[in-house]
Amino acid sequence: MVALDEPLPYIGVTPFQLVSALIILILGYIVAKILVSLFKKSMRKTKLSPLVIEFLGRFLAILLYIIVIIVALGAVGISVSPLILGISAVIGLILGFGLQDTLTNLAAGVWIAALRPIDLGEVVEVSGQVGKVSGIGLMSTELMTPDNRLITISNKLIWGSIIVNYTRMPTRRVDVDIGVAYGTDLDLAIKLAMDLMRNHPKVLDDPEPSVVIAALADSSINLQLRAWAKTEDYWDVKGDLTKGIYELYTKEGIEIPFPQLDVHMKNE
CATH class of the missing domain: 1.10.287.1260 (Helix Hairpins)
Structure with a gap:
């Protein structure tokens, strides 16, 4: 033993x-x-x-x-x-x-945690990736994409790149683009779009919604509906306005053209 x-x-x-x-x-x-x-x-x-x-x-x-x-x-x-x-x-x-990338990532993690350009639960775009911040560690940060993919990014890449924070502010502007045919009564088209936005329960009154002529394109006059909403209502408002303006213009007989090209044949 x-x-x-x-x-x-x-x-x-x-x-x-x-x-x-x-x-x-x-x-x-x-x-x-x-x-x-x-x-x-x-x-x-x-x-x-x-x-x-x-x-x-x-x-x-x-x-x-x-x-x-x-x-x-x-x-x-x-x-x-x-x-x-x-x-x-x-x-x-x-x-x-x-x-020394290890120490660089560590230092970047300290700055991210201290200055908080991103925070847990926020939706951000960083290093070409978009997702919700699900965690941040000493060396890397994790993003969860809308289709449930987990993306891990080195902290040095986050700190050294442009960060777009989609949910930090309490309100966001919802932009909906739509084209109408040349010859359309623009006053009527704008009035219908304004009524649609003003009657939506989740569109804010201040700042008030607006419609602008964005471009005179090849096949259409492009309008842009601009409505403000709470950040958490952004996608609901965008979906409702996109569907609503299409149905409203179709009902009122306002043509929404598709891209087209006129070809003229010359007989010799």
Whole structure:
């Protein structure tokens, strides 16, 4: 029978040390989860955004896990000082071989969490991708697309690109484009469009809706309906106005032309 205080063959570690390290890892993991949970709970009582709280929670969790691992290694007789020196050497190698993208992503994540150009639950367009912000971590940010695809983007790409936030403001302008045939009574067409927007329950009175002549195109006179709505009503209003203006113009006999080309043949 092997004594608990006698080193095991080949590894030079006692069973007591192995059991102690295992207990430290298990208890340390549980304690770290509890501390992170309590930290997030206390932070939610402040004015910090959920995005910042989630970011700080993940950062604290990683820090605590590293501490637990170092303590567990110390329990099996591994000196902590050489380990810290080793970690420093690894960081030096990372920087030396041009892999500083990790630190760049980390720094970008800090700026995103602090300045909040995007926040959890907002719909944004960034790096050519559109989706709802579902999470932000130390290294990357996650977007959920309308068709339920999860997109992960490095934080440095987000911080270094143009960000379009579709839901940050409380109201948005709904633009609906439609073309009418040349020769159409524009006053009547504009009046019908204005009545349609003013009678819609989700179109705001202030700013008031408007209709502009957007272009004299090859096959049509292009009108643009401009109505303001609450951000959460944007797609409902856009769909209703698009369908409504088509049905209204069809009912009133206003022609909505399709692109066409007249070809004249010359007899020689």
